Amino acid sequence: MFNSHIFSRFLRLVRSIRRSLFAFFVAIAILLATFVIAPTYALSAGESATSTEKAEGAKAGSTKNDGESNKQSEQSESNNTTEPNKKNTDTSSTLNKDNKESQSVKRQKSDSNNGVDKAKLAETAVKKSVKKKDIDSAEAVKGTDRGANEKPELPEACKNNRRYNTPEKCYSITYGNKTINIKSKNGEPYNRVPQILTPTIKVAGKVQQTLPAGVWLGLEKYSGNNDSVKYAFFKGENDSYTAKSTKNSDGSIRFFASKWLVANTYRFYVVIHYPGGSKSSTRIKAIFAKDDLPKAQPDDLSLSLYDFGNAQDGVAVSGNKIIIKPKSKGSTPSVGTVVSDDNKDVYDPINKLFIESKSTDKPGSIYHRMICHENGSDNYTSDRVNDLSLVTQTQFKHMENQNRPDKNAENSAVYENDDYTERSQSWISGTPKEAGTFECKVFAIKDVDLKQDLSTHKKPQSSKLAEEFGKRVKTNTDMKLLFDNPERNIVEDKWDNKTSIAKGVDWDYKTVIIQFGDKPKPKISDNDLTLKVYPFKTSDGSLPAALSSSNNNISAILGMSLKPFVDATSAADSTNKITLRVLCSKGEKKNKSLEYNTWSRNLDELGLSVPGDKDQTRCNKAGKGDNECTADKIASQASMEVSIKPTKVGDYSCVVYALKPEALNKFDALTGTLTPDSIKSALTSATPTAFKEKKEFAAFTFNIHLASNFTLPNTGGQSWNLQFGILAALLVNLLAAGFVVSQSECARKLIFGRRRGLCNHV
Numbered sequence: 001m002f003n004s005h006i007f008s009r010f011l012r013l014v015r016s017i018r019r020s021l022f023a024f025f026v027a028i029a030i031l032l033a034t035f036v037i038a039p040t041y042a043l044s045a046g047e048s049a050t051s052t053e054k055a056e057g058a059k060a061g062s063t064k065n066d067g068e069s070n071k072q073s074e075q076s077e078s079n080n081t082t083e084p085n086k087k088n089t090d091t092s093s094t095l096n097k098d099n100k101e102s103q104s105v106k107r108q109k110s111d112s113n114n115g116v117d118k119a120k121l122a123e124t125a126v127k128k129s130v131k132k133k134d135i136d137s138a139e140a141v142k143g144t145d146r147g148a149n150e151k152p153e154l155p156e157a158c159k160n161n162r163r164y165n166t167p168e169k170c171y172s173i174t175y176g177n178k179t180i181n182i183k184s185k186n187g188e189p190y191n192r193v194p195q196i197l198t199p200t201i202k203v204a205g206k207v208q209q210t211l212p213a214g215v216w217l218g219l220e221k222y223s224g225n226n227d228s229v230k231y232a233f234f235k236g237e238n239d240s241y242t243a244k245s246t247k248n249s250d251g252s253i254r255f256f257a258s259k260w261l262v263a264n265t266y267r268f269y270v271v272i273h274y275p276g277g278s279k280s281s282t283r284i285k286a287i288f289a290k291d292d293l294p295k296a297q298p299d300d301l302s303l304s305l306y307d308f309g310n311a312q313d314g315v316a317v318s319g320n321k322i323i324i325k326p327k328s329k330g331s332t333p334s335v336g337t338v339v340s341d342d343n344k345d346v347y348d349p350i351n352k353l354f355i356e357s358k359s360t361d362k363p364g365s366i367y368h369r370m371i372c373h374e375n376g377s378d379n380y381t382s383d384r385v386n387d388l389s390l391v392t393q394t395q396f397k398h399m400e401n402q403n404r405p406d407k408n409a410e411n412s413a414v415y416e417n418d419d420y421t422e423r424s425q426s427w428i429s430g431t432p433k434e435a436g437t438f439e440c441k442v443f444a445i446k447d448v449d450l451k452q453d454l455s456t457h458k459k460p461q462s463s464k465l466a467e468e469f470g471k472r473v474k475t476n477t478d479m480k481l482l483f484d485n486p487e488r489n490i491v492e493d494k495w496d497n498k499t500s501i502a503k504g505v506d507w508d509y510k511t512v513i514i515q516f517g518d519k520p521k522p523k524i525s526d527n528d529l530t531l532k533v534y535p536f537k538t539s540d541g542s543l544p545a546a547l548s549s550s551n552n553n554i555s556a557i558l559g560m561s562l563k564p565f566v567d568a569t570s571a572a573d574s575t576n577k578i579t580l581r582v583l584c585s586k587g588e589k590k591n592k593s594l595e596y597n598t599w600s601r602n603l604d605e606l607g608l609s610v611p612g613d614k615d616q617t618r619c620n621k622a623g624k625g626d627n628e629c630t631a632d633k634i635a636s637q638a639s640m641e642v643s644i645k646p647t648k649v650g651d652y653s654c655v656v657y658a659l660k661p662e663a664l665n666k667f668d669a670l671t672g673t674l675t676p677d678s679i680k681s682a683l684t685s686a687t688p689t690a691f692k693e694k695k696e697f698a699a700f701t702f703n704i705h706l707a708s709n710f711t712l713p714n715t716g717g718q719s720w721n722l723q724f725g726i727l728a729a730l731l732v733n734l735l736a737a738g739f740v741v742s743q744s745e746c747a748r749k750l751i752f753g754r755r756r757g758l759c760n761h762v
Contacts, residue, residue: 153275155212157204164204167274171215172202173251173282175270180286182257189294191259191416196241197284198252209250214275216247219268222283228266231256231286231401255286258400259421260363263290296362299504303444305512306354321513324350324432345435345517350388353428357444358420362505364446365395366424367466371473371483372440372514380479385438386516388430396423422446435517441483443509445469450495457496465491465507522572522635524695529578530569531658531698537565537641552702562644567637568658568698574635576660577620581667582610582642583674584654596653599674606652606704607645616640644704652704662689663697676701 158170185193201208236243241254266286273279304316326345372385383390404415445466452460472478481489491498532546584603587594619629683691
């Protein structure tokens with residue numbers, strides 16, 4: 001009870017505090033309403049009255065000062081009111097040409113509240129200006145002043161109608177939704193589709209086809225640094241859209257969207273000038289959405305290389321090789337001239353190598369770069385090769401809103417009606433310093449953006465593809481990466497839009513071999529000659545893995561036909577043919593081993609048949625009656641298919657020889673009992689010059705094992721395999737039967753000895 005009593009008293013205390021707080025806030029609100037809101041309202045009313053008195057005073061003052069303040073009181077910030085001159089009134093260049101009327105200048109914001117003083121200052125400025133101008137300008141100023149102060153003359157249909165009693169209401173010129181949507185149409189690109197906006201013109205509510213007399217239109221910038229107005233034109237003479245102001249026309253505006261226009265919203269003002277000097281403005285938007293940009297197709301960017309010294313002008317190099325020949329060495333030195341032993345080539349200056357690239361749809365300047373190295377060298381150079389340099393790059397300028405006047409027009413510019421959007425040209429010039437063969441990759445790189453996202457980088461950066469390429473060719477390592485795999489390395493992984501930079505659209509390259517002088521004779525190495533033996537050749541010409549010294553055995557059954565394929569190649573020696581020879585021997589068992597004593601070119605037991613010299617397939621770059629080798633890095637080649645039809649079981653060994661002419665002569669001259677060892681000894685110790693193996697000749701040994709006809713062993717009816725098979729079948733059947741029986745309730749009861757008849761009960 002005691003606790004309940006205390007709790008009830010506590011609740012009453014809380015309710016009292018709540019009522020007290022509510023009363024306190026009500027009192028505060030009443031005080032604020034009495035001492036703050038009411039005085040503020042009174043002060044506002046007083047200021048309003050004071051303002052009214054000042055306005056009336058200014059009006060009275062203006063009456064006393066010969067109507068000076070009438071000019072000032074009629075000034076307004078609205079676009080629909082008259083705008084008198086702050087400075088002397090100039091004549092509009094447009095009106096002087098077309099209307100011969102004066103144009104008022106927009107009033108700047110007032111720096112003073114004294115209308116009378118302002119009017120006096122304006123009058124003084126006008127008087128000073130009049131003294132400096134001729135009589136015609138003075139009359140124009142007076143006329144403009146009258147137009148600003150006097151009520152403009154309206155058509156009869158507007159004079160006595162309150163709906164149209166002002167110039168702005170009387171003359172209605174509206175441009176619909178005030179928007180031009182730049183789009184392609186019927187397959188025509190957007191830059192060839194007229195983007196035209198025509199207004200609705202009304203006078204006293206009645207539609208007219210042309211601007212009424214005294215009304216003219218002009219174009220103005222949307223803001224100080226917005227030059228969108230340069231694309232907009234009114235219809236001028238001969239219905240051509242070339243005018244920046246217009247009268248007596250339908251007021252149509254054409255927005256010339258050039259092929260280099262970027263996706264954006266373009267804004268400008270159409271200013272309507274009314275009789276009497278007042279004017280209003282309408283903001284027009286031309287919207288070019290990103291989705292309406294032309295889609296660049298693969299191979300949009302093309303790259304061509306020209307050699308005007310060796311080809312017809314205007315015809316690109318069809319292959320990827322350019323040969324630059326030295327000066328003639330046929331001149332005889334004069335008497336007294338010291339003949340130099342230096343047989344270096346001397347070259348004329350080169351200025352006929354020319355690079356050109358074009359982009360069909362995607363805008364963006366194209367830049368050319370080049371990375372080269374001499375064959376056999378890992379030293380790379382940028383934009384130069386053998387004292388030739390990539391110079392004089394020209395990015396064609398854009399002739400916006402201009403069609404090419406004729407085929408002889410300026411050829412370093414791109415016009416609207418050209419079938420390409422960008423074009424660049426470069427020259428490779430200089431004087432070669434030495435003979436040699438160089439490989440170059442010539443790049444065409446667009447001025448596209450490289451970006452990093454804030455989501456992946458704390459301090460995201462941006463750059464240009466051409467700019468980054470220039471930074472990366474400073475080191476030999478980066479140049480090698482770009483040269484070896486440009487598709488992978490043209491854009492570094494640090495740029496988040498790497499996957500959107502496409503070859504054939506944003507960049508491309510062309511590989512070219514530049515040979516200075518005659519091609520040097522190849523150096524024949526000690527491993528120039530290669531000999532390979534394959535177990536067979538398929539019907540489609542493909543080959544399996546070649547036999548090796550550790551895996552050189554072929555097994556077969558008596559009666560089978562074998563056709564090993566032999567191929568010998570020389571990497572550099574194009575002046576010497578290759579001829580193939582084969583020797584075989586049958587092994588004889590002696591002391592549990594095989595001995596090969598008798599070697600023959602025609603072994604009867606093996607049924608060996610080797611094509612003759614003329615039947616062997618050859619190619620030779622020297623072109624001495626043979627076909628030229630087309631395979632890469634092969635100067636000379638010989639191949640053949642050997643036929644083997646064994647008649648006796650046994651083990652055989654064969655040696656294939658590839659021989660160049662001099663080694664072949666020595667080989668054919670050998671007599672007596674020949675073995676592989678004796679032949680090798682004779683060739684490597686020949687006089688006067690010994691032949692080197694793998695340079696003048698090569699040899700390869702392979703073995704053949706022939707077995708008799710294969711038959712399966714006769715195991716008989718009592719074999720263990722047969723018996724175990726029958727036993728396994730019986731066991732499987734027994735297990736299956738037991739499983740089926742075990743699933744029956746009746747069978748289970750029978751098995752466990754239950755009484756009969758239970759099988760019929762549920």
